[in-house]
Amino acid sequence: MTKLGTESNPLRVAVIGSGPTAFYATDHLFKQVGLAVEVDMFDRVPTPFGLVRGGVAPDHQKIKTVTKAYTQTAAKPRFRFYGNVEFGRHLKLADLKEHYHAILYASGAQTDRRMGIPGEDLQGSHPATEFVAWYNGHPDYRHLQFDLTPERAAVVGIGNVAIDVARILCRTVDELRTTDIADYALEALSKSHVKEVYLLGRRGPAQAAFTPPEIKEVGEMADADVVVLPEEAQLDPLSQAAVASASDRSVLRNVEILQGYAVRKPTGKSRRLTVRFLVSPVELIGDAAGRVVKMRLVKNRLVASETGSLSAKATDQLEELPVGLVFRSVGYRGVPLPDVPFHEKWGVILNEKGRVIDPESKQPFVGQYTAGWIKRGPSGVIGTNKPDAVETVNCMLEDLAQDKLLLPSQPESRCVEDLVRARQPLFFTFADWLKLDEMEVARGQAQGRPRVKFTSVEEMLAALGR
Amino acid sequence: MKIQTILATKGTRVITARARQSLQDVIGLLVQHNIGALVVVDDADKPVGIISERDLIRAVARGDDLARPVSAAMTRAVIFGTPQDDLASVMKTMTEKRFRHLPVMEGDKLVGIVSIGDMVKAQLGQYQGEIETLETQIIGG
Numbered sequence: 001m002t003k004l005g006t007e008s009n010p011l012r013v014a015v016i017g018s019g020p021t022a023f024y025a026t027d028h029l030f031k032q033v034g035l036a037v038e039v040d041m042f043d044r045v046p047t048p049f050g051l052v053r054g055g056v057a058p059d060h061q062k063i064k065t066v067t068k069a070y071t072q073t074a075a076k077p078r079f080r081f082y083g084n085v086e087f088g089r090h091l092k093l094a095d096l097k098e099h100y101h102a103i104l105y106a107s108g109a110q111t112d113r114r115m116g117i118p119g120e121d122l123q124g125s126h127p128a129t130e131f132v133a134w135y136n137g138h139p140d141y142r143h144l145q146f147d148l149t150p151e152r153a154a155v156v157g158i159g160n161v162a163i164d165v166a167r168i169l170c171r172t173v174d175e176l177r178t179t180d181i182a183d184y185a186l187e188a189l190s191k192s193h194v195k196e197v198y199l200l201g202r203r204g205p206a207q208a209a210f211t212p213p214e215i216k217e218v219g220e221m222a223d224a225d226v227v228v229l230p231e232e233a234q235l236d237p238l239s240q241a242a243v244a245s246a247s248d249r250s251v252l253r254n255v256e257i258l259q260g261y262a263v264r265k266p267t268g269k270s271r272r273l274t275v276r277f278l279v280s281p282v283e284l285i286g287d288a289a290g291r292v293v294k295m296r297l298v299k300n301r302l303v304a305s306e307t308g309s310l311s312a313k314a315t316d317q318l319e320e321l322p323v324g325l326v327f328r329s330v331g332y333r334g335v336p337l338p339d340v341p342f343h344e345k346w347g348v349i350l351n352e353k354g355r356v357i358d359p360e361s362k363q364p365f366v367g368q369y370t371a372g373w374i375k376r377g378p379s380g381v382i383g384t385n386k387p388d389a390v391e392t393v394n395c396m397l398e399d400l401a402q403d404k405l406l407l408p409s410q411p412e413s414r415c416v417e418d419l420v421r422a423r424q425p426l427f428f429t430f431a432d433w434l435k436l437d438e439m440e441v442a443r444g445q446a447q448g449r450p451r452v453k454f455t456s457v458e459e460m461l462a463a464l465g466r
Numbered sequence: 467m468k469i470q471t472i473l474a475t476k477g478t479r480v481i482t483a484r485a486r487q488s489l490q491d492v493i494g495l496l497v498q499h500n501i502g503a504l505v506v507v508d509d510a511d512k513p514v515g516i517i518s519e520r521d522l523i524r525a526v527a528r529g530d531d532l533a534r535p536v537s538a539a540m541t542r543a544v545i546f547g548t549p550q551d552d553l554a555s556v557m558k559t560m561t562e563k564r565f566r567h568l569p570v571m572e573g574d575k576l577v578g579i580v581s582i583g584d585m586v587k588a589q590l591g592q593y594q595g596e597i598e599t600l601e602t603q604i605i606g607g
Contacts, residue, residue, distance in 0.1 A: 066602045207552070248554055307568065308559035309551035343478075345572075346470055346549070352477030362479045379471045383602065384595025391475075 004101065005400060010036035010078065012411050013396075014096045016087045016337065017106040018043040019050020020382045021372025023070035024389035025104055030076050032397065038078040040100070040416060042091065045139055046083040046428040046460050047436065048074070050108055052382065054138040057164040058179035059171065061450050066382055074430050080413060082420050083428035084457060088338030090424040099416050101405040102367045102396050105340060105349055105356070106389070109332035109373040113347075115156060119284030120328070123147075124292040128155065128165045128329035135168060135189075137182030137455035148192035150324020154295055156281055157329035158201035159209035163218060165327050166197050170224035170271045180444065180451045195270065197224075198321065201277045202312045204302060205232070205258045206239035208277075211381075212253040215275075219261060224271035226261050232277040233262035238304050278302070279319075280312065284326060294322045332378035340368070348377050354392025355399075367406035369396055426457070432464055439463055469556060469570055470549035472588050473578040480578055482507045483536050485514055489525055490532040492517055503567035505576055506540050513569060513576055515540035520566075546571045547580070557585050 005011045013029060015022045018041050026039045047053060049067050056063050074081060085091060087107070096103050112127040114120060124147060133141035153169055155162045168176070173190040181189075201208055205228075208215070219226050235243065235255065243252055258275065266272065283296040297319050300312035333347035341350040341359045350357040354371055355364035371392040372385045399405055420427050436454060443452035454460045483492050483504045495504060496519065503518035517540040525532075525539040547556055547568045556568060566582045 062603060063599075066599070069602050242555065242558075245558060246554060247558075251554075305548065305551060306545045306559075307547045307551050307556045309547075309555040311550065343474070346474055348474045350478055351475055353475055357477050359478065362477065376471050376474045377468075379467050380592055380595050381599045382595075383598030383600075384592055386598045387591040387594045 004403075004405070005035045005037065007036050009411075010038045011102070011400060011405075012038045012100045012408065012413075013040070013102045013104060014100040015039055015041040015104045015106055017041075017050060017108055017372070017374075018048040018081065018083070019106065019108050019372065019385075020052060020066065020070070021108070021385040021389050022050070022104075022106040023073050024386040025106060025371050025393050026079065027069075027073045028390050028393045030073065030078070035397075036078075038080075038413060040080045040082065040413065042082045042085045042087060044084075044086045046432075046457055048081060048083065048430070048433055054133055054136045055161075057132075057168065058136060058181035059167070059175065060164075061179070063382070079430070080417075081428070081430035081433065083433065085420055085424050085427050090420065093339040095419065097367070097406055098409050099411060099419075100367075100408055101400075101411065102369060103406075104392065104396070105337060105368070105370040105374055106372045107334070107337060107374050109334040109347065109378045111333050111335055112328065113331040113333050115281060115328050115330060117281055117283055119286060119292065122284050122286040122292040123290050124150065124324055125284055125326040125328070128157070128161055128327040129332065131165055131327055132161065135181050135185035137185070137453040139456050142182065142184065142455045146188065146325075148188060148194055148325070151193050152196040152198075152321075152323045153194050153325035153327070154198040154200055154281075154321060154323040155327045155329055156200050157331070158199055158275075159329065159331075160211060160214050161332070162199055162327075162329035163210050163214045165329060166199050166273055167218055167221065169194050169197050170218070170221050170273050172223045175222050177447075178449060180440075180449060180453055182453055182455050184455070194325065195272065197271070197273045198323070199273065199275045200279050200281065200297070201275070202280050202300060203310065204235065204239050204277050205255050206235055206243050206251055207302075207310060208254055208258075210254065212250050212257060215254055215257050218273055219257070219264075221269075221273075223269045224273050225266040225269045226264070227266065227272060227274040228258050228261040229274075229276065230262045233259045236302055238302055238310055242308075242310065278312065280314065281326075282314075282318070291324065292326055293324060294320050295326065296320055332373065334374040334377070346377060349374050351375055354388075354395050366404055367399075369393075426461065426466075428460070435464060436460055467553040467588060467592060468549065469547050469551045469553060469568075469580060472553070472580050472584050473549060473570060476578055476580075476584070480505070480576055482511075482513075482576070483517060484509070485537040485540075486535045488533050489522065489530065489536055489539055492536050493522060493532070496522075502581060503579065505569045505579060506536055507576070511576070512574075513544065513546070513571075515542045516544045516567060516569060517541070518567060544569060548572065549577065553585060553588060557582070557589070560585075
């Protein structure tokens, strides 16, 4: 047999997941000079782009333009997309090993961390990730119901996802109507009674995980005032010292914006977003029907560890916050993949620089790799996944150079297509996606929206005439 | 970014030395694994110190016998981190206090060691990511 990675014997890579990381990894493979490589990308849902489609907020269309670069990668002749095909269900690890030299897990982080407090599962208490997937029209979450009749809602957490949720709750229907939010979510939100939204941060303004554009944006909403309590906007001496010497200007910028909000007078808008600091929910309290009606909060203070990192320590001061709706957004978390070793506590695949590690021998498994959030945990912006994916692919290329990849018995794309057809006849190709995309955009144009999404597999099949 | 993000991609092996191992052994381990420091543990695997390239250079400069136990040359006053520590705070502390390796404990278990090099790499990745995101938005939009 000729050398692997040549025209007559191309390197074959299976990529699980089709979010930004999957495309950055694929792009880096295709860019290798003198390497013939075929990439087959699989996704559980029919459409590509992962959290860019299903996570990035509908009123952040600019961020979604990254998909243009991914679409260029997908146009390469040796690229194939198989949507609606689930790893572990339609195709197992053993199947992939028969057809590929390398397997790359880039399945991301789809679920959330729990708060671990009493009352967390009362009616009206939800993971923010489910609400986000719901308003973004993710096929697995479209059936969810959110009771938006309570007037007061709390979002626990203070990262960009928490801000997204709070912002969507505070937007007017007119603001949302110009986005690609799912139609059913637009309908439900148009009837929302929510007037008062709290964002609850465990630590102070200098430790907030959101980025300056996101916190600035909530000060510019059409019909919602933003409130920060002056006493909570003040920095404690530890935070002051940290901000003064911080190399990252965004921390200082966040603090400045928040302190600006603290001296703003409410302008009588009909909704209000209150950003709170140094508080942690300790319990959700329900009524007789099991619906959340209030939340008990403990006031925190900051303490420095040996390394200078500031953490929240509970005081004995408690307060109660009447809320009928709670979204927890205390971190995304990866979901284990069948037959792939997983670090339960951290929610990532066991790996070393992206090589999947056998927990027994502590050595890498041949031909198995991981990248993105399922490799390092949820951190950074979309582009952070590029250097991460490059690191992993470079490990794969090193292993290729040393002949340390899988030896598939049928390294042919035709065999994979036959197998997928047999296991999941309702698979979607990239050409299918391009047609759906065009139809979504056309439907949107008629309404002055970026697109109107198809949100169920049945709808997508029908649109494609299948 | 948290220290956990860095540890997540460093495998599950934490290379340690026993307090009674010789300095020569430790030099061998550093070379073998291409690393700059080792956590020193007692027989119950409890960390008792850290031995770095710098400690070894000092030992050699003093004319120490390399057959001596590592406990004679290690640094005993070790600063430990946790997976939840913020990268920026830790980098600042390491720069100010001039140490280059941070052993990380989760409860009473040693779960890894991060070097200043790991942190610079993570920070670089973060900056590259931000630039990449802006670039694709400008070109794509």
